[in-house]
Amino acid sequence: MRTITWDAERAVVQLIDQSQLPAEYRIVECAHVDELIAAIQQLQVRGAPALGAAGAFGVVLACLHARTDVEYEHQLEMLRTARPTAVNLSYGVARATRAAQRGTTMEEKVSFALEEAKRLADEDVAANKQLGVHGSTLLEDGDVVLTHCNAGRLACVDWGTALGVIRAAVEQGKRIEVIASETRPLNQGSRLTAWELLEDNIPVTLITDSMSAVMMRSGRVTKVLVGVDRVVKEGVFNKIGTYMHAVVAKAHGVPFYVAAPLSSFDLERSSTEVEIEERPCEELIYCGSKQLAPLKVTVYNPAFDFTPFELISALITERGVFRPQDVAALRTGNR
Amino acid sequence: MRTITWDAERAVVQLIDQSQLPAEYRIVECAHVDELIAAIQQLQVRGAPALGAAGAFGVVLACLHARTDVEYEHQLEMLRTARPTAVNLSYGVARATRAAQRGTTMEEKVSFALEEAKRLADEDVAANKQLGVHGSTLLEDGDVVLTHCNAGRLACVDWGTALGVIRAAVEQGKRIEVIASETRPLNQGSRLTAWELLEDNIPVTLITDSMSAVMMRSGRVTKVLVGVDRVVKEGVFNKIGTYMHAVVAKAHGVPFYVAAPLSSFDLERSSTEVEIEERPCEELIYCGSKQLAPLKVTVYNPAFDFTPFELISALITERGVFRPQDVAALRTGNR
Numbered sequence: 143m144r145t146i147t148w149d150a151e152r153a154v155v156q157l158i159d160q161s162q163l164p165a166e167y168r169i170v171e172c173a174h175v176d177e178l179i180a181a182i183q184q185l186q187v188r189g190a191p192a193l194g195a196a197g198a199f200g201v202v203l204a205c206l207h208a209r210t211d212v213e214y215e216h217q218l219e220m221l222r223t224a225r226p227t228a229v230n231l232s233y234g235v236a237r238a239t240r241a242a243q244r245g246t247t248m249e250e251k252v253s254f255a256l257e258e259a260k261r262l263a264d265e266d267v268a269a270n271k272q273l274g275v276h277g278s279t280l281l282e283d284g285d286v287v288l289t290h291c292n293a294g295r296l297a298c299v300d301w302g303t304a305l306g307v308i309r310a311a312v313e314q315g316k317r318i319e320v321i322a323s324e325t326r327p328l329n330q331g332s333r334l335t336a337w338e339l340l341e342d343n344i345p346v347t348l349i350t351d352s353m354s355a356v357m358m359r360s361g362r363v364t365k366v367l368v369g370v371d372r373v374v375k376e377g378v379f380n381k382i383g384t385y386m387h388a389v390v391a392k393a394h395g396v397p398f399y400v401a402a403p404l405s406s407f408d409l410e411r412s413s414t415e416v417e418i419e420e421r422p423c424e425e426l427i428y429c430g431s432k433q434l435a436p437l438k439v440t441v442y443n444p445a446f447d448f449t450p451f452e453l454i455s456a457l458i459t460e461r462g463v464f465r466p467q468d469v470a471a472l473r474t475g476n477r
Numbered sequence: 478m479r480t481i482t483w484d485a486e487r488a489v490v491q492l493i494d495q496s497q498l499p500a501e502y503r504i505v506e507c508a509h510v511d512e513l514i515a516a517i518q519q520l521q522v523r524g525a526p527a528l529g530a531a532g533a534f535g536v537v538l539a540c541l542h543a544r545t546d547v548e549y550e551h552q553l554e555m556l557r558t559a560r561p562t563a564v565n566l567s568y569g570v571a572r573a574t575r576a577a578q579r580g581t582t583m584e585e586k587v588s589f590a591l592e593e594a595k596r597l598a599d600e601d602v603a604a605n606k607q608l609g610v611h612g613s614t615l616l617e618d619g620d621v622v623l624t625h626c627n628a629g630r631l632a633c634v635d636w637g638t639a640l641g642v643i644r645a646a647v648e649q650g651k652r653i654e655v656i657a658s659e660t661r662p663l664n665q666g667s668r669l670t671a672w673e674l675l676e677d678n679i680p681v682t683l684i685t686d687s688m689s690a691v692m693m694r695s696g697r698v699t700k701v702l703v704g705v706d707r708v709v710k711e712g713v714f715n716k717i718g719t720y721m722h723a724v725v726a727k728a729h730g731v732p733f734y735v736a737a738p739l740s741s742f743d744l745e746r747s748s749t750e751v752e753i754e755e756r757p758c759e760e761l762i763y764c765g766s767k768q769l770a771p772l773k774v775t776v777y778n779p780a781f782d783f784t785p786f787e788l789i790s791a792l793i794t795e796r797g798v799f800r801p802q803d804v805a806a807l808r809t810g811n812r
Contacts, residue, residue: 164768164770164771165767165768321777323687324661324662324761324769324770325687326659326661326685326686326687327659327685329769329770332761332762332769332770332774333769333770336770336771336774337770337771340771340773340774345775346774346775347774347775347776347777348761348762348770348774348775348776348777349761349776349777349778350661350662350686350717350718350761350778351661351685351686351687352658352660352661352686352687352717352718352721352722353717353718353721353777353779353782354721355720355721355724355782356717356720356721356779356782356783357777359720382685382687382688382691383685383687383688385690385691385694386687386688386689386690386691386721386725387687389690389724389725389728390721390724390725392728393724393727393728426659426667426683426684426685427667427683429764429765429767429769430764430765430766430767431765431766431767432500432764432765432766432767433499433500434659434664434667434668434764435499435659435664435667435668435671435672435683436499436671436672436675438675439667439671439675439681439682439683440680440681440682440683441682441683441684442656442682442683442684442688442692443684443685444688444691447688447690447691448691
């Protein structure tokens with residue numbers, strides 16, 4: 143199934159629960175906006191493109207259940223700000239909200255918002271497919287590609303951005319091997335990227351985040367390819383650790399590519415205007431039920447970091463591959 | 478108590494079990510060499526200097542219990558090679574073995590080996606104290622020092638190498654804050670370094686390994702200070718991730734110091750001659766009882782990496798602080 147879908151019969155948003163993979167594959171259903179916000183904050187649904195769809199479907203839930211205009215506005219605001227860093231969430235909310243405004247009755251609003259949410263989801267899949275084809279031109283037969291976090295189908299509605307590029311290259315008959323860095327503290331690399339690639343029979347080797355530098359020095363990693371949460375004027379925000387991989391890639395002369403669907407572009411903003419989400423200290427103090435650190439320790443736990451364009455070899459979009467210095471010329475037309 | 482000691486009454490080696498901290502503080506007792514080898518391989522005792530003492534005390538156990546010369550030699554060989562990367566283990570075994578050779582009866586062999594093991598342990602503490610004093614000259618009031626893995630008293634017999642430097646600076650009244658990187662996959666940074674520093678009331682902030690680069694870019698980290706498992710001709714072996722921190726430190730102009738007691742020097746060897754231990758894939762697939770990755774995934778899990786002298790600002794020894802290019806001139810006289 144898609145990562146996120148609408149069940150018309152029961153009027154619920156259905157999600158693949160990404161917090162339980164790979165130990166358990168289960169579907170979560172959200173009937174109300176607050177349930178969806180909880181799912182977003184607990185990372186049952188995560189990944190910038192998937193959050194865009196979640197935002198849009200969330201507007202449908204708000205149209206269905208908000209009893210007053212004030213409650214409706216409040217729910218949209220809570221949804222839009224459920225996580226601050228990926229631009230897609232507020233983008234998805236905005237698109238479905240604008241669509242709903244065209245309706246005069248509750249039924250019309252629901253119908254228009256739902257239509258728009260489905261359109262956004264379909265567009266996401268189509269954009270990923272195109273992005274994959276463009277990006278695949280950068281990969282050669284025999285490449286060993288390091289990826290961080292999960293920019294696969296789970297992070298999107300389907301197919302994936304960074305992993306979509308790899309899937310496209312594999313479809314073309316290129317032999318590609320993936321190195322997945324585990325992505326602390328929530329191990330999206332171990333839990334989600336490794337799981338997705340094994341499902342597709344694409345060879346994958348799991349490493350700790352701290353091993354990328356030695357693998358680059360030994361020549362084992364030939365390219366780095368990651369997704370993105372927000373592209374701003376002078377660089378990209380992505381999962382914490384991305385900047386580290388970019389610095390060591392530069393030091394070893396390894397190309398560093400960012401798979402960036404236009405829905406994640408926010409070129410009017412500079413990096414200082416974007417809030418980096420800080421997540422609970424428990425994420426580093428515990429892993430499951432195992433205590434990893436003293437309970438009283440101070441923890442710094444930003445979920446994202448910023449990588450400047452200087453460290454990026456190219457950005458891969460659904461409109462083609464761009465050098466960072468040419469990105470400013472892109473008109474996304476999405477907002 | 479010391480990390481490793483000899484209980485004369487019961488003729489056992491006593492260890493602080495480092496695999497259970499910080500959730501549980503407990504003492505492990507090893508009455509036979511095979512129990513000590515298991516404790517070493519399960520990292521109940523770890524850290525290059527502590528392994529040196531473990532090797533020496535292990536010889537005492539072999540003298541006590543081996544029934545034939547062949548069994549004695551076999552036990553020493555198994556002990557010496559229980560873990561391959563830190564030079565201290567084989568160094569400790571060699572020192573106590575040489576001492577035992579001076580005895581003619583079993584009682585004499587035990588007595589000479591034990592005397593030597595205790596001397597080695599005492600020397601380790603004394604060397605760490607001196608090393609700490611020398612290293613403290615590199616730290617200024619207000620420094621924020623990133624350290625990786627655990628090079629504290631738990632890694633040694635007492636006091637610590639990298640953390641010994643920090644302790645010495647703090648004793649001199651300097652305000653030092655420590656950033657501990659968690660050190661995947663076994664989290665010695667979270668479990669041991671954070672625990673030790675909190676016990677001493679030294680301010681410590683825990684981060685994932687992948688955050689060091691952003692913290693250096695923001696100016697939050699002023700120095701990096703790590704321990705070492707083996708110093709060779711052209712660089713150092715230390716916990717996996719050390720090389721990554723060194724590369725990003727260089728890229729951000731942050732000094733990178735290695736606390737290196739002479740017992741870890743092996744200057745006759747070059748890096749290609751040293752075996753890097755690869756540990757079980759389960760270390761990345763599970764964390765406690767929590768499954769973090771698909772069971773079938775391929776895992777690369779080297780426990781150490783190599784950092785060349787070019788990336789190292791200085792080595793701190795018990796004989797003073799040395800620039801890497803001057804290290805070759807050091808005669809350790811230990812072997």
